[in-house]
Amino acid sequence: MAEQTEKINVTIDGKTIAVDPGTTILNAARAIGGEVVPPAMCYYSSLKGSGGKCRTCLVEVNKGSEKDPRPMPKLVASCSTPVMDGMEVKNKTSERVNDARHGVVEFLLINHPLDCPICDQAGECHLQDLAFEHGLEKTRYEFKRRTFDKIDIGEYIKLHMTRCILCYRCVYTADQLTNQRDHGVMKRGDAAEISTYIQNALDNDFIGNVIDVCPVGALTDKTFRFRSRVWYTKPMNAHRDCKKCSGKAVAWMIGDEIARITARKDQFGEVKEFICNECRFDKKEKTDWTIEGPRHIDRHSVISANKYEEPIPEHTPLLNKT
Amino acid sequence: MARKLLLENAHIEGIHTYDVYRKNGGYRSVEKTLKTMSPEDVVEEVKKSGLRGRGGAGFPTGMKWSFIAKPDGVPRHLLCNADESEPGTFKDRYLMEKIPHLLIEGMIVSSFALGANHSYIYIRGEYMYVLHILEKAIAEAYANGWLGKNIMGSGFDLDLSVSPGAGAYICGEETALIESLEGKRGNPRMKPPFPAVKGLWQRPTVVNNVETIAAVVPIVNEGGDAYAQIGIGRSTGTKLISAGGNINKPGVYEIEMNISVEEFIYSDTYCGGIKNGKKLKACVPGGSSVPILPHYLVCKTAAGQDRLMTYESLADGGFAAGSMLGSGGFIVYDEDQCIVRNTWNFTRFYHHESCGQCSPCREGTGWMEKVLHRLEYGHGKMEDIDLLWDIQRKIEGNTICPLGDAAAWPVAAAIRHFREEFEWHVKEPKACMERNYGLVAEKIFEPATA
Structure with missing residues (x-):
């Protein structure tokens, strides 16, 4: 069994780390931490089957492995590509990756309502963060955006499909929590929508977690809707x-x-x-x-971009106390 | 007259019935395989034949078969991809409709080679009447002992089922096909693992096109080497081409892969020239997904050689000056056709058929369609052309499955070769409308309110 526990080396943006075989590039990058971590809108480590859909975590593999050093021709989704020994990956240092990521962010935003001023997710929204880092200042999209009616799924959860980026996280959550498929995706293409079976209520003791896994404001907590901005x-x-x-x-x-x-x-x-x-x-x-x-919150989001880049010295102990 | 291997008997009255098919030499390959060959022998023959996947990608079939994992105690499956939905392609329908037993025969031989005991034909929902033909043929094959338990006393069991799709182009992608066959939403899967390792119900699976499986029959009958004699280089054997567009004789033709494109378009054996004596403007040689070729690159490559109907020759010049053989949906355009309108039409199709799983394809195809619609109907701007180029560039290669590429390539090629026509649409919208829509142009030209 010695081979199975042997670690393999992977280099991401010039930083090398030894990880277990079978680890994905994204998780290897997370083990390194900091700047080399690709953004991920759909991958969720605890949800089986998630990942590969949003395409924001695309990276360039410029050396496949020690055995086969050829670069991979296409950009690969780092959340679903396992590392190989001696693999060299470029994330932020690759022009191709940055360009593709710009494209993906633009695609995610063309049908997004951009109603951050009235959205409960603002301030802790992954799409906001992503757009802040990789988005354009102005949209090039000049057409009507798709819209959907808001629906209640269950007593406490509001689904605002217009904001959804179809990451499928809530689908996997509901699927892995419940025994029957009562929450899923209907229709296809840009008409696809998350829905429950004939607008049934989602009835499960843990279903509230779909709110936490949602990267945007598509699923919100009805007991908190419009009560306060999160940063207050x-x-x-x-x-x-x-x-x-x-x-x-x-x-x-x-x-x-x-x-x-x-x-x-x-x-x-x-x-x-x-x-x-x-x-x-x-x-x-x-x-x-x-x-x-007090809980330490990672202040990387757009809301805190100008305020919290450096922790204020006298408050540092408080912020770090978790 | 060129040799036909698949459609040789297609014209015979009643060939779709078992008796006529058998009288004309049907099921010989099954007898030969089960009595004299081992599964490895069949794979070896197919490898020798150089047969390449006829569904579009052109991957060597023998190699694909040899990749299938063979873990102990796990059943393997062969799936036939009859979800032929590419605009411009209709060869499989013809084959299944005329000689359904040829496909069944190929399925038996191929399943034997792969060690599959339950194989499926996944057929698109719109071909419901073909499904009935196939089911009738399968019932006949069961009744005559070609399917079921212990076929021909060889100890080989095979069940064959036909399963219809529900009208989604994406289910022609092999992993989406598998999902759909499992009863799920037809979303393509992430690869790896490849179907050869974990496919249908997580079992090793091979997915082949109808024509590929049918071609196994002549390969086994005549030997792989004899099959490899036909054609040029790595394009061996015969290929079904479904020709359409502005030609005198649209239809399905079986060609040996050594004739030139010029011969195919202008010879009376095949397309019979451009309709109404018009001039050739452009040609899409392999179904809507492949890049369009302008008239000066159809019959000659960029290097000035004759372009042949082969995988290599059609791809000569890369995407800058070539195209692909693809699935063999050969569409010819005469001088009156509008490339912008055609590109919009193709993009509308991909927008409608995108599964919506990954962002670039879901959002990008719709965006391209809207921009192209605006250009076509006279409300475009010069920047739109560059915008289109940028959108297609950001879709291509960044999606889970090849649908993103298939949506991006026609747009890229149209702009690359016909940029002037796009610009003309911006500069002279009224003239464009008049050409495309004639007298009704005035009405359509009213500025859209939406």
């Missing part, structure tokens, strides 16, 4: 005894009140421990929760 709320680590889930969550506070509850996301915006609907939607009193302290 303070994220606090909180926990409670819950029979269904770990009970570890983030309470977003306005003053002494809990405005909303979400699961805890890591620096790549992914939830590792899903929380149940009861914790998320029903427990909004401060007495329900044990507040642990």
